[in-house]
Amino acid sequence: MNRCLRRIAKQCGITKRLSSHLARHTFATTIIF
Structure with missing residues (x-):
């Protein structure tokens, strides 16, 4: 999962x-604010 996120980033x-x-x-944080 983290590897995929880093590649997309x-x-x-x-x-x-x-x-x-x-x-x-x-x-x-986005949902709260």
Whole structure:
């Protein structure tokens, strides 16, 4: 899962490290605010 996220991020030009953990928190923060 994390490997796929990193590959997609690289293709999109995102240079920060991504993980399923980070994505989950980002999603939760978006819903709250």
